[in-house]
Amino acid sequence: xxxxxxxxxxxxxxxxxxxxxxxxxxxxxxxxxxxxxxxxxxxxxxxxxxxxxxxxxxxxxxxxxxxxxxxxxxxxxxxxxxxxxxxxxxxxxxxxxxxxxxxxxxxxxxxxxxxxxxxxxxxxxxxxxxxxxxxxxxxxxxxxxxxxxxxxxxxxxxxxxxxxxxxxxxxxxxxxxxxxxxxxxxxxxxxxxxxxxxxxxxxxxxxxxxxxxxxxxxxxxxxxxxxxxxxxxxxxxxxxxxxxxxxxxxxxxxxxxxxxxxxxxxxxxxxxxxxxxxxxxxxxxxxxxxxxxxxxxxxxxxxxxxxxxxxxxxxxxxxxxxxxxxxxxxxxxxxxxxxxxxxxxxxxxxxxxxxxxxxxxxxxxxxxxxxxxxxxxxxxxxxxx
Amino acid sequence: xxxxxxxxxxxxxxxxxxxxxxxxxxxxxxxxxxxxxxxxxxxxxxxxxxxxxxxxxxxxxxxxxxxxxxxxxxxxxxxxxxxxxxxxxxxxxxxxxxxxxxxxxxxxxxxxxxxxxxxxxxxxxxxxxxxxxxxxxxxxxxxxxxxxxxxxxxxxxxxxxxxxxxxxxxxxxxxxxxxxxxxxxxxxxxxxxxxxxxxxxxxxxxxxxxxxxxxxxxxxxxxxxxxxxxxxxxxxxxxxxxxxxxxxxxxxxxxxxxxxxxxxxxxxxxxxxxxxxxxxxxxxxxxxxxxxxxxxxxxxxxxxxxxxxxxxxxxxxxxxxxxxxxxxxxxxxxxxxxxxxxxxxxxxxxxxxxxxxxxxxxxxxxxxxxxxx
Numbered sequence: 145x146x147x148x149x150x151x152x153x154x155x156x157x158x159x160x161x162x163x164x165x166x167x168x169x170x171x172x173x174x175x176x177x178x179x180x181x182x183x184x185x186x187x188x189x190x191x192x193x194x195x196x197x198x199x200x201x202x203x204x205x206x207x208x209x210x211x212x213x214x215x216x217x218x219x220x221x222x223x224x225x226x227x228x229x230x231x232x233x234x235x236x237x238x239x240x241x242x243x244x245x246x247x248x249x250x251x252x253x254x255x256x257x258x259x260x261x262x263x264x265x266x267x268x269x270x271x272x273x274x275x276x277x278x279x280x281x282x283x284x285x286x287x288x289x290x291x292x293x294x295x296x297x298x299x300x301x302x303x304x305x306x307x308x309x310x311x312x313x314x315x316x317x318x319x320x321x322x323x324x325x326x327x328x329x330x331x332x333x334x335x336x337x338x339x340x341x342x343x344x345x346x347x348x349x350x351x352x353x354x355x356x357x358x359x360x361x362x363x364x365x366x367x368x369x370x371x372x373x374x375x376x377x378x379x380x381x382x383x384x385x386x387x388x389x390x391x392x393x394x395x396x397x398x399x400x401x402x403x404x405x406x407x408x409x410x411x412x413x414x415x416x417x418x419x420x421x422x423x424x425x426x427x428x429x430x431x432x433x434x435x436x437x438x439x440x441x442x443x444x445x446x447x448x449x450x451x452x453x454x455x456x457x458x459x460x461x462x463x464x465x466x467x468x469x470x471x472x473x474x475x476x477x478x479x480x481x482x483x484x485x486x487x488x489x490x491x492x493x494x495x496x497x498x499x500x501x502x503x504x505x506x507x508x509x510x511x512x513x514x515x516x517x518x519x520x521x522x523x524x525x526x527x528x529x
Numbered sequence: 530x531x532x533x534x535x536x537x538x539x540x541x542x543x544x545x546x547x548x549x550x551x552x553x554x555x556x557x558x559x560x561x562x563x564x565x566x567x568x569x570x571x572x573x574x575x576x577x578x579x580x581x582x583x584x585x586x587x588x589x590x591x592x593x594x595x596x597x598x599x600x601x602x603x604x605x606x607x608x609x610x611x612x613x614x615x616x617x618x619x620x621x622x623x624x625x626x627x628x629x630x631x632x633x634x635x636x637x638x639x640x641x642x643x644x645x646x647x648x649x650x651x652x653x654x655x656x657x658x659x660x661x662x663x664x665x666x667x668x669x670x671x672x673x674x675x676x677x678x679x680x681x682x683x684x685x686x687x688x689x690x691x692x693x694x695x696x697x698x699x700x701x702x703x704x705x706x707x708x709x710x711x712x713x714x715x716x717x718x719x720x721x722x723x724x725x726x727x728x729x730x731x732x733x734x735x736x737x738x739x740x741x742x743x744x745x746x747x748x749x750x751x752x753x754x755x756x757x758x759x760x761x762x763x764x765x766x767x768x769x770x771x772x773x774x775x776x777x778x779x780x781x782x783x784x785x786x787x788x789x790x791x792x793x794x795x796x797x798x799x800x801x802x803x804x805x806x807x808x809x810x811x812x813x814x815x816x817x818x819x820x821x822x823x824x825x826x827x828x829x830x831x832x833x834x835x836x837x838x839x840x841x842x843x844x845x846x847x848x849x850x851x852x853x854x855x856x857x858x859x860x861x862x863x864x865x866x867x868x869x870x871x872x873x874x875x876x877x878x879x880x881x882x883x884x885x886x887x888x889x890x891x892x893x894x895x896x897x898x899x900x901x902x
Contacts, residue, residue, distance in 0.1 A: 405898075421884065424891035428835040429811075431890070435832070436814035443532035450531035456807045513800070520799035523806055524779060527794045 150213055158219050164196060165227045176399040177498055179230040182353070183266075183308035186232060190263030199261055200237050207245060207253065208261050214445045218389065225395045233305055236260035236267035240313050243330065246382040247371035256311075256332075268335075270300040270314030270357060271380070277302070278511045280315075281324045281377065285359060287316035287331060289366070294318075294331055296339075296362040302508075306342050306355035309335055315376050322374070330376035332368040339363070349500035389441050391509065392457025394433045400468040400498055401430055403491075407475050410489025419475065426468055433460050452522045459512045459519075462505035469502040533813060538596065539603040545580065546607035554611035556865040559872070562614040563723030567686035569649070574615055574688070578646015582617065586625045591640035593625075598758060602820055605762040609769025612872045614723045616649045616684035618766065623759040624650035624692055627703055630751035631742040635705055639690055647688075652703075653679035653729055654694040654752065661881040661889055662829050663753050668731060670697040670704060673738070675731040683879070685717055685727035692742075693731070694752055703743040703752065704736045711735075722875035757828040760837050760880045764816035767840035767876050771809050771847040774869045775802070778851045785856070792854060805850060808843040815839045831897065834881075834890035841877035841886070848873045 149157060173179060173189075181189050193199040201217045203209020212220070237260050244253050259265035276283040285298025296316055306312065312333050319327030333340065339362040344352035371379035404423065413419050440453045473480040476488060476495050485494040506512045521527075535543060553573070562570050577583045585601050587593025601622055608617050620643060628640040628650070642648045656667055656679060668677030675695060682691075691708045694701065706713065712734040715727040743751050779802065782792035792798055819836035827833075848870035852859040859866045877883065 420891065421887065424887040427831075427891050427894055428838050428887050431832065431835050431894075432811040432815040432839050435818040435835075436811050439814045439817060440532045443534060446534070448532065448534065452806075453532055453810060456803070456810060460807055460811070516800045516803045517796070519803045519806070520796075524783075524793050524799060524802060527796075527799075528790070 149210055150216065154215060154219060157216055158223060161198065161220060162223050162227070164198065165223060165229070168192060168196065169227060169229060173230045174228045175230060176225075176228045177231075177396055177403075177501060178494060180353070181230050181232040182305050186234070186266060186308075187263040189232060190234070190237075190261070194262050200241075203237070203241060203261075204245070207241070207257050214389075214441070218441055221390050221393065221395075225393075225398070228399070235269050235305075235309075236265060239269055240267050242382045243313070243370060243379055247330075247375075247379045249367075251367070252332075252370065265310045266305070266308060268303050268306040268309035268312050268355075270303055270306075270312045272302040273299060274301050278514045281328070283315055283317060283328065285314070285316050286320075287318050287329060289318075290363075292366050293363045294366060294368070296331070296333070296359040296364065298359050300357040300359075301345075301355075303355045303357050304353055306335070306357055307344050307352070311335060312340075312357070313370070315380060318376075319374050325377040327374055328376035328380075329373055330370045330379040331364060332370060333362060333364045337362050337364060347500075348503060349497055388454050388458075389437075389444055392433075392440070392454060392461050393437050394430045394461055394464060396502070396505070397426075397430050397433070397461065397464045397468050400465060400472065400502070401426060403493060403498065404468060404472050404475065406491050407472065407488060407493070410491065411475065413475065422471055422474075426464075426471060429464050429467070433457070433464060436460075452519050455510075455515050455519050455522075458509065459506075459515050462502075462512060465505055466502045469499045473499055533817075535603065536599070538600050542600050542603045543607060546604055549576070549580065550607055550611040550613065554608075554613050556612070556868050559612050559614055559723060559868050563868075567688075568614065568719065568724035569616070569684065569686035569688065570614075571688055574649055575646040577615060577617070577621075578644060581644075583621050583646045583649070584625070584640070584644025585621055587629055587640050587644045591628070591637055592644040593629075593640065598824065599820065601758075602762060602765045602816075605765040606769040609766030609876075610773040612722075612770060612773070612869055614872075616651065616689075616724070618759050618762045619651050619683040620649040622762045623755045624652050626755035626758055627652065627692060627743060627751050630747065630754075631703075633739070633742045635739050636742040639705060642690065648690050649684055649686075649688060650690045650692060651682055651684045652692045652694065652755070653682040654756070655679065655681045659881065659885055661834075661885055662756065663749065666694055666696045666701065668693065668695040670695045670702055670736060670741075673736055675704070675706065675734040675736050678728065678730050680728045681879075682715075682727045682729055683720075683724065685715060685725045694748070697741075697744070700745045701743075701748040701752065702741050703748050705740040705742060706731075706734060706736060720875050721871040723871075724875075753828050756880070757823055757833060760833060761816055761820050761823055763876055763880055764812070764819065764836045764840035767844040767873065768809060768812045768816060770869055770873055770876065771805075771812065771840075771844045774844075774847045774851045774866070774873075775805055775809060777866070777869070778802075778847075778854050781855055798854065801850060805843075805847055808839075808846060812836075812840040812843045829889070829893060831890045831893040834886040834893060837881055838883045838886035838890060841881075841883040844873035844877050845883070 200209035201212045201220045205211040241260060271280060273283050287294040287296045312335055314331050315328050316331055317327055318329040339360040341358045343356045345354045346352050347354055437457060440450055443450060472495050479486055479488045480495050485492050581594040582604055584593030585596050589595050628636045643650050691706045693704050693706050712732040714730040717725045717727045720726050785792045816836040819833040822830045822832050851866050855864055855866050858864050
């Protein structure tokens with residue numbers, strides 16, 4: 145796209161993006177909450193947005209992104225929510241690219257960013273391990289240096305969509321003799337490297353998105369190191385502006401609430417005051433979180449990042465999503481017991497799946513208990529001081 | 530301040546409020562007002578007149594400062610933080626909005642007294658428990674005589690002037706009534722914030738024609754705006770109160786040691802404090818959004834109900850855990866915690882409690898949704 149989208153008034157930008165979604169977004173993907181683009185669908189989505197000039201709103205222009213203002217980035221998210229778009233992980237553009245932009249070599253950027261933009265490469269994030277989840281810095285997967293290569297041994301787990309990824313960025317231990325955060329490095333690997341094996345794990349939602357990855361003498365060239373050796377802990381923290389803010393939006397809660405309203409109307413529960421009070425509470429919780437979210441975003445647009453509020457919103461958004469999904473089951477009566485989509489009041493609903501999809505949100509991206517510890521440290525100071 | 534940002538005017542008002550209330554407001558002042566017969570401190574109110582707070586929404590012609598409503602909300606926040614028992618919301622927001630909407634000389638005269646802090650002004654509007662928004666009034670003005678009963682009239686004391694919302698035929702009217710007039714029977718009650726409220730019977734109270742300050746659609750619109758503004762301002766006071774109590778509780782937890790650790794080091798307590806902080810963040814965002822929508826012309830939007838619900842709830846929740854984390858000491862009258870909790874009881878229930886407003890929020894949302902279908 146030759147013109148600068150940043151120069152458009154926000155309203156016009158919004159209506160253009162909306163019109164493009166309405167004309168181009170595949171109808172079969174419009175299953176919010178339930179559906180997540182993966183594999184070829186995800187490639188197709190990146191490709192179509194790339195070709196139409198909508199790909200990578202947060203990336204600076206020098207790297208082929210749109211370089212949009214934070215405000216316009218948030219409009220992109222809002223319109224996708226409004227259009228009932230499916231979830232999409234986009235680990236390459238959202239998680240890896242900021243790292244490469246900040247710490248990568250020119251060769252690394254030249255080699256990897258283009259394929260991410262065009263949907264040719266899907267990436268996965270190899271962070272968690274069986275004994276290093278919330279306490280990520282305890283990770284033990286090791287990389288030893290032999291000549292021009294790293295030799296990686298160990299195991300990663302909970303790696304989302306590893307089975308359809310082309311490449312992985314992985315945190316490995318390169319020094320065992322220092323403070324645990326100080327001996328970690330950030331390394332890139334191709335998924336088809338000999339010695340690397342993926343085993344999908346069936347989750348409670350009935351999906352095999354999460355995987356285990358085994359590294360058995362996996363050899364990758366030294367040039368696949370991003371940033372300095374043993375600086376991986378710092379390197380991994382690079383993120384682009386909109387992501388943490390987008391994570392605090394009540395998008396999933398709101399979508400689940402719409403399903404709840406369909407149910408409540410359909411079952412004609414209007415006279416049940418107890419039920420109405422619970423729905424009213426959820427409604428107010430969603431609206432107030434939306435209010436907080438937009439005001440924290442406004443502050444971020446002015447350049448004032450409120451880290452405590454951002455962490456709190458992750459906790460609020462995910463727990464709220466769970467509470468809405470809990471209420472769905474409460475309202476549905478016996479229909480909540482079906483292990484398949486059922487027609488409830490004329491609408492095809494998979495209540496069990498919504499309920500299950502809501503479960504891990506309080507665990508991933510920093511378990512909520514860990515988030516509370518972090519915020520408590522910010523608000524109340526460290527323990528024992 | 531984090532994501533909350535003041536404009537220049539708000540900054541100025543907040544600094545002035547922190548300065549004045551820090552020196553003279555807070556628990557000691559609250560105790561003094563609670564111990565007074567009228568539940569009102571004329572000297573402090575006069576000072577608020579001098580500072581321009583009492584007349585913040587009144588026109589300059591009446592000696593007011595005619596500032597935007599956002600300025601009044603900043604003051605409300607700080608008055609909440611100081612658990613100020615002054616009738617800021619009832620007088621400087623609700624009554625002042627009515628006086629400012631009137632073109633009648635008597636209204637201008639009363640506005641002058643209010644702006645200078647000579648008196649406060651209270652509005653008798655409510656006739657039943659748990660009324661939210663503008664009801665159909667049964668108190669009637671008939672041939673210059675006012676008849677009927679009003680309940681829950683706030684800030685009832687010797688220096689108050691009285692406005693009454695009533696029905697005159699098909700019209701809503703707002704009238705100025707002499708609080709000492711024959712036929713006016715007030716039954717005062719001490720409220721938990723230390724002030725006095727009254728139920729008032731009007732047994733044929735004479736009202737002069739000049740005392741009708743608003744009539745018809747104008748009266749309805751002004752009352753609607755006045756009550757909506759009052760509800761948002763009270764929400765801001767509640768957030769200020771909850772925030773002050775959170776910090777007060779943390780200060781105590783930092784110096785109280787048990788089992789060899791300060792209370793502020795125990796993880797279960799830290800997580801609870803984080804959750805309470807989250808609720809305070811939500812309440813701050815909620816009333817600010819409601820204020821924005823109100824400025825845009827929407828009086829009883831879902832967001833306004835959500836704001837009063839959230840702020841009422843958070844003040845009560847914070848009160849509950851503040852007592853708990855102060856231990857047995859928190860249950861004594863000597864500890865100031867109880868003053869905040871008592872104030873929260875009054876403010877969180879006045880103009881609609883959390884449950885009522887949540888119901889209204891859902892109703893308003895469903896109305897909007899059905900209109901859009």
